[in-house]
Amino acid sequence: MQALVLVAPGKGGQRIVCLNRAAHAGGLSLGELLSNARSKVLDLQIRDADPAADRDALYKLAFWAMRYCPGVAVCDEASGADGLFLDITGAAQLFGGEEGLLADLERRLGSFGLHPRLAVAGTAGAAWALARYGKRNRIVLAPGTEQEGLKDLPLAALRLPEEVLTVLRRLGFRRCGELIDQPRAPFGARFDAPLLSRLDQALGRAPEPLIPVVPPPLYRAQAQFLEPILQQEHVLEAARGLLQSLMQDLARDAVGVRLLRLLLFKLDGAAVSLELGLAAPSRDAQHLAQLIGLRLYRLHSEFETDFGFEAAALHVLTAEDMPERQNQLAIAAHNAAPEELARLIDRLQHRLGAGAVGQLIAQQSHIPERAVRHSKGFSLPKIARSSSPPRPEEPLPWAPDLPAGERPLLLLPRPEAADVVALVPEGPPRQFRWRGVRHQVAYSGGPERIAAEWWRRTGEPTRDYYVVEDTAGRRFWLFRAGLYDRESAAPQWFVHGVFG
């Protein structure tokens, strides 16, 4: 193996920030000047450090580590980078105890070419200290024995700032144990807050919240496979099994799923994450499996190229109250149940895309293109509304006489310019050419004058709309932009819509 170092600009020139085993064997160390290192090792490979890529890789690994437990946090700058915290509370017995979990983790990381230092302890601080400064790898510290375990470790194991460490060294402290035995009051007066709080965190006297890479789910189920699975059907079958076990928990708490995440862990250390949102809370394993199937169908390219998935987890991220309800009698079943509609919308949205199902909503405006909004998503009518008070943003009713004039069935996304022949500049069109086709006007109705709202000072010209029927009986909605002689000398004509 050739010696390889990563360098970054530091004090006095380029300094080593990372090095491999061969470089270490060559006598190099972290923080050394690159010029010194070159003189020690002849065939030294040098690359620039890329902290952003390091961070990305660490996050990717954190996602993968969620195959062991949902609470995975990345060590931040203050607690020393290049590490992960795994909250294995309740997860260890799935892997044959804490030792078993560590062995499994080391084996798998080893297969990715990583050589981890692992430790288990009752507090994050103690685990961090043992992983970095422990005498051997894979130390498991029983809870309550932190003081004992940390006694012989160097002071650096306490995650203290460099200046605090320097002062402590100057005072003659070498080991954590010496510090633990000292009276607290003089230290509190002498040093800033970090010293005592770090000490307390390591010993479990103060809480240390970990910020997981993704918020932990409300409910979860996971499964390991004996052999990696490759096929869509197998993944679906596994998801179905996980759903079955989840639904029991959900039924016990009388809640239904609104947001679900399926995590598929690949053999090569990556994870595929699928999120499924639902239109209404559901506890129907069959329906959810159907939705997962639809999403997997859209994801089929993932299945062709990979080595397969070795584990899967299902997380419920959002759950809503969903009381048990009696099934409708078959006689009354002709009036569709709202759940059926919600399920249909879910299926359509997952197969055709999130914005596929929509509706038209009337808006408070006279400008034609602003008078109607295409909403992405369908608000179920009269479902959960019956008990809740009416919402302030209740959609406007479609009043039959507002606006007063004719409106086309189809509105062009933006008005298209047309060449119009009119007898007088402010008169109705006699003939127009649009999209290369000449239309002889048989009838024109209007004008209907629509001006921009006064509070929008965008300088939009006033429009005069005409309903125009050509000799073939096709009807168009044309407008003249700008009032002749007042707003513009040569008003422009546009086609804005087509009538059926």
Add this chain to the structure above:
Amino acid sequence: MHYRASTSAQFCIPLVKAPLGLTQVPVGRPVAHCGGPTGHGDTAAQSARNPKQGQALDQPGDPRIAKLRRSIAKLETAFFRVTPTTLSLGVPEIHRHLPGPGLACGVLHEVSAASYGDAPAALAFLFALTSMALQAKPGLAMVVLSQRACAHWGRLYGHGLDRLGVDPSRLMLVEAATDKEALWGIEEILRSGVQPAMVAGALARPVELTASRRLNLAAAALAIPLALASPAKAGGESAAATRWRIGTIPASRDRFGALLNPRWRVSLERCRHGRPGTWFVEWNHVAHRFSLVEGLADRSSTQGAGLRVTG
């Protein structure tokens, strides 16, 4: 779960070209019909030659004919209802050409444009049908749009739909990227167990035989009107019960010359158990009904100035 175009059809639906084989009405040739309750163009001439056969068709209430029709329908469809539900068009002259009093529910109906420029008219006719269905039944109308179906002409406009008599708040719009996905969506709606008042679709190209059979099978168990609008391309073989071709004609005017109601040239091109025909209809969005109009409206304003008062 996904829609597959090449599936083995479980049921083979024989296509009956001539209605019941009782009369030799030339199928495929539109029969001109210009008002008058009994005149049938070619058919009238034929029934004069052969009064017995003409009579048999002109009396749809004949119990023997009804019985024969039922037994044929039973042979042809997987699900057969004793009392077939229909969506009434409100025009007896058109109903006489259809097997029942209106558009049969639970089978596919095709609406296509007569020419490229008539695509909005075909869509408007589809929404006129939707409006009648919404009037007849509570519930939503589900409209599945293929992205390229009306991309040339813009997006559906709520107030315009309102002017056609469709309540936009009772519409659920489903937008699909391709025709294939749109057909999947329609089938999913039909099989979902939701009972919408109407299922309508707009496609970029005419529906194929296999796809139309699938839709027929999915719709058969439901009493929902199902109609698909497609552009002016010549439709191939399809298992649709009817195919309507819609062209534009000048709209009706009030006595001041202002446009009132849209009018269309509606030809029934193909109809299983029925006869083709052509009519000029006017759509009244307030009354939610069609009515027959004379062949040509008052065209006086065509020649005159744009805003001439003709009252």
